[in-house]
Amino acid sequence: MKTQYLLGNEAIAHGCLEAPVDFVTGYPGTPSSEVVDILRAVPGRGYYIEWSVNEKVAFENALSAAWCGLRALCTMKHVGLNVAADPLMTSAYTGVTGGLVIMSADDPFAHSSQNEQDSRCYALFSRLPCLDPSTIQEAHDMVRDAFALSEQFSLPVIFRPTTRICHSKGDTVTGEPVRNTRKGEFHKDPRQYVVIPAHTRILHKKLNEKQPALKKALVEKGYNTAVIRGRRAVVASGIAAAYVQEILPDDVSFIKIGAYPIDEEWLAAQISRHEKVLVVEELHPVVEEAVRQVAGTIPVSGKKNGIVPYEGELSTASVAGIMKSFGIAPREEYPVTSAVADLPPRPPILCAGCMHRPVFYTMRRVFRDGIYPSDIGCYTLGLQLGAVDTTICMGAAVTVASGIAHSGDARDIVATIGDSTFLHSGIPGLLNAVYNGARMILVILDNRITAMTGHQPNPASGVTACGEPSPQVSLEAICRACGVSWVETVDPYDLVSLMATLRAAKDQPGVKVVIARQPCVIMARRANLRRGRFEVDPATCTACGVCIGFGCPAIEKRDDKAFITDLCSGCGVCAQICPAGAIRKESRAEGKR
Amino acid sequence: MSTSFDVLMVGIGGQGIILASNILGEACLAEGRSVKGAETHGMAQRGGSVEGHIRIDGKFGPLIPPGSARLIIAFDMLEALRYAHFLAPEGTIVSNSRFVVPTPVYMQGFPVPDEVSLRERLSAWSLCLVDADRIAAEAGSSLSQNVVMIGAASWFLPLEPASLLGAIERLVPRKTIEINRKAFELGRAAGEKCRTGRQGA
Numbered sequence: 083m084k085t086q087y088l089l090g091n092e093a094i095a096h097g098c099l100e101a102p103v104d105f106v107t108g109y110p111g112t113p114s115s116e117v118v119d120i121l122r123a124v125p126g127r128g129y130y131i132e133w134s135v136n137e138k139v140a141f142e143n144a145l146s147a148a149w150c151g152l153r154a155l156c157t158m159k160h161v162g163l164n165v166a167a168d169p170l171m172t173s174a175y176t177g178v179t180g181g182l183v184i185m186s187a188d189d190p191f192a193h194s195s196q197n198e199q200d201s202r203c204y205a206l207f208s209r210l211p212c213l214d215p216s217t218i219q220e221a222h223d224m225v226r227d228a229f230a231l232s233e234q235f236s237l238p239v240i241f242r243p244t245t246r247i248c249h250s251k252g253d254t255v256t257g258e259p260v261r262n263t264r265k266g267e268f269h270k271d272p273r274q275y276v277v278i279p280a281h282t283r284i285l286h287k288k289l290n291e292k293q294p295a296l297k298k299a300l301v302e303k304g305y306n307t308a309v310i311r312g313r314r315a316v317v318a319s320g321i322a323a324a325y326v327q328e329i330l331p332d333d334v335s336f337i338k339i340g341a342y343p344i345d346e347e348w349l350a351a352q353i354s355r356h357e358k359v360l361v362v363e364e365l366h367p368v369v370e371e372a373v374r375q376v377a378g379t380i381p382v383s384g385k386k387n388g389i390v391p392y393e394g395e396l397s398t399a400s401v402a403g404i405m406k407s408f409g410i411a412p413r414e415e416y417p418v419t420s421a422v423a424d425l426p427p428r429p430p431i432l433c434a435g436c437m438h439r440p441v442f443y444t445m446r447r448v449f450r451d452g453i454y455p456s457d458i459g460c461y462t463l464g465l466q467l468g469a470v471d472t473t474i475c476m477g478a479a480v481t482v483a484s485g486i487a488h489s490g491d492a493r494d495i496v497a498t499i500g501d502s503t504f505l506h507s508g509i510p511g512l513l514n515a516v517y518n519g520a521r522m523i524l525v526i527l528d529n530r531i532t533a534m535t536g537h538q539p540n541p542a543s544g545v546t547a548c549g550e551p552s553p554q555v556s557l558e559a560i561c562r563a564c565g566v567s568w569v570e571t572v573d574p575y576d577l578v579s580l581m582a583t584l585r586a587a588k589d590q591p592g593v594k595v596v597i598a599r600q601p602c603v604i605m606a607r608r609a610n611l612r613r614g615r616f617e618v619d620p621a622t623c624t625a626c627g628v629c630i631g632f633g634c635p636a637i638e639k640r641d642d643k644a645f646i647t648d649l650c651s652g653c654g655v656c657a658q659i660c661p662a663g664a665i666r667k668e669s670r671a672e673g674k675r
Numbered sequence: 676m677s678t679s680f681d682v683l684m685v686g687i688g689g690q691g692i693i694l695a696s697n698i699l700g701e702a703c704l705a706e707g708r709s710v711k712g713a714e715t716h717g718m719a720q721r722g723g724s725v726e727g728h729i730r731i732d733g734k735f736g737p738l739i740p741p742g743s744a745r746l747i748i749a750f751d752m753l754e755a756l757r758y759a760h761f762l763a764p765e766g767t768i769v770s771n772s773r774f775v776v777p778t779p780v781y782m783q784g785f786p787v788p789d790e791v792s793l794r795e796r797l798s799a800w801s802l803c804l805v806d807a808d809r810i811a812a813e814a815g816s817s818l819s820q821n822v823v824m825i826g827a828a829s830w831f832l833p834l835e836p837a838s839l840l841g842a843i844e845r846l847v848p849r850k851t852i853e854i855n856r857k858a859f860e861l862g863r864a865a866g867e868k869c870r871t872g873r874q875g876a
Binding site for chain 2: 085086087112113116193194217246249250251252253321324325327328397398399402414416417418419420421422425426427428429430431432433460463466536630631633634635637638639
């Protein structure tokens with residue numbers, strides 16, 4: 083046992099090593115990505131680990147490993163669970179023999195997500211157990227023990243940390259990693275693993291029969307607890323429980339929900355000892371609905387009477403406000419302050435030298451009247467450059483483009499999607515667009531890596547999660563195999579070629595694919611690729627502002643003229659767009675800096 | 676007011692806030708103290724405004740309530756002002772005296788923030804300005820600015836300088852230990868001026 087200052091995801095990864103886990107899959111997604119990133123970097127590991135192509139694929143691989151008796155972990159962000167929902171729902175029927183833990187990391191406040199959905203609803207929907215940690219220590223302990231829980235009930239377990247668990251840090255007590263000794267073996271049992279109607283009806287009944295014992299076990303294991311201290315009670319779950327504990331006065335009862343399904347009998351017994359009850363939780367009122375069902379005439383406060391918000395994340399300060407409106411004086415008082423109002427915003431932006439920027443710049447010039455469906459990745463930041471009109475979910479750039487095309491809008495439709503997102507779920511959409519004769523252009527922004535989530539490799543990278551070489555998939559061949567006859571590859575730093583290629587695509591019928599390929603500039607820097615910097619000749623610069631409008635963070639204004647800072651990565655695109663020819667490669671020899 | 680000593684670190688994605696927060700966390704463990712923290716990961720790191728919460732002696736939630744931070748360590752003067760409302764009335768801001776103009780200022784034509792007015796507005800709080808760029812260069816690498824800032828802020832932290840230095844030595848890349856040790860000492864020297872109430876460079 084030792085105490086370490088760990089990131090939540092580090093603590094979770096460590097808990098998996100202590101279980102130990104035998105089989106790990108996942109698809110990157112903030113805030114879940116570091117768990118696989120940490121586990122794949124463990125030297126001498128005895129478990130199998132992969133970055134999968136998408137969450138459904140990750141889930142099914144992990145499920146079958148658990149059918150073979152292994153302890154399997156499958157990680158994803160909350161919206162990834164939508165992709166994996168198909169196997170998830172039926173895996174509750176088939177069950178598992180080894181332990182299967184699905185980490186679905188929720189993102190209240192949508193720090194880095196397209197919505198604020200609540201993975202606990204999937205637990206209710208599928209009737210699978212769900213563990214909901216309130217601290218990093220709990221996250222560590224829960225995931226360590228979740229595999230055994232899964233084995234005990236032969237059910238997959240949903241583990242649901244949130245952003246403020248995954249990306250928080252704290253002093254955490256960890257144990258020793260355990261060596262892997264299990265070997266997977268599949269035992270044929272069609273009544274369990276072939277879900278034809280005759281089998282599945284029986285399996286459904288079995289799933290329901292497991293529920294009462296499961297609910298009791300979650301109380302017995304100490305996940306759902308109650309400390310009765312007065313006639314008023316606060317019920318809290320997830321990280322909201324930590325916020326409540328920080329400021330809850332001593333004469334108020336504290337009921338903590340760390341796992342679902344909740345045992346209604348137990349809950350009713352706790353609630354009945356109080357005159358009024360407040361439920362504090364983030365996102366969906368999962369606990370509140372359970373409390374209201376058993377509360378009878380005892381008044382319950384929470385989201386449904388407007389005291390707790392449905393949206394966003396909570397904090398100690400906001401929970402203090404909630405307690406006050408419920409009629410409890412919190413142990414701490416926090417001053418009301420407001421931020422300085424008139425400061426310029428500093429949103430995240432595409433890096434200096436990012437290959438996406440010249441693509442967006444050129445698209446807007448070639449297709450002035452175009453419609454630009456886009457997708458999930460760093461390139462969603464193309465919104466700031468006016469080149470992203472839609473984003474809904476992974477892979478939807480392609481299908482939104484074909485849908486608009488078939489709707490009869492006569493404008494050019496130019497969709498953008500990254501390499502990893504295309505491989506994740508863009509391919510079926512492309513196949514469909516070709517099959518049904520859409521008129522559209524798909525630009526694949528191929529930087530050979532899953533950049534936004536922290537540079538995880540994918541089948542276009544040529545290496546596996548463990549750094550083993552793998553065949554580098556040809557996006558061109560995939561597109562051609564989908565039936566696209568016009569596929570062109572271009573270097574996005576070569577503005578003339580890029581423009582010519584997009585113009586040529588404009589004139590072609592049907593589905594056209596342009597693959598813009600350059601390594602992610604962060605990866606290029608890590609690989610020590612040096613291109614030399616560019617500079618502005620102030621005597622030639624006319625202060626026209628064209629390069630400023632390009633939006634590169636390395637280009638600033640100094641005395642009204644353009645100036646290139648140390649952030650320059652040497653892509654040279656600004657030199658190609660400067661109408662005055664004032665930007666050139668730095669004359670100083672490289673290596674002087 | 677929180678029972679923990681809350682430190683908010685603010686800056687721009689890529690400036691090394693995560694390492695700086697790890698240094699404070701490790702120093703807490705070295706002194707046998709509890710600590711909680713929260714930080715920005717993911718897309719927001721792409722040159723955006725980022726924050727790191729560190730709650731020394733914290734036992735519960737990782738987020739610092741606004742108006743409660745005893746110390747703000749700002750790696751950029753504009754970001755110091757953006758987060759100044761997190762400071763407790765008796766708290767101190769230790770800030771880099773330089774700032775990066777956000778790209779949208781040029782693209783969308785916002786007024787360009789100027790150094791004099793930033794300094795003036797920040798002087799409404801107890802302020803210690805440190806030229807971290809210059810000091811880091813003097814230490815041997817512009818990448819050591821985060822350690823310079825920790826050195827300067829060490830006068831205001833409830834942690835022993837030896838604990839901080841020990842954490843720095845354990846956490847920075849081995850071949851940069853010497854540079855970072857120097858960065859810490861030079862930063863600490865620069866911060867000392869602020870203890871007497873005078874604002875630094």
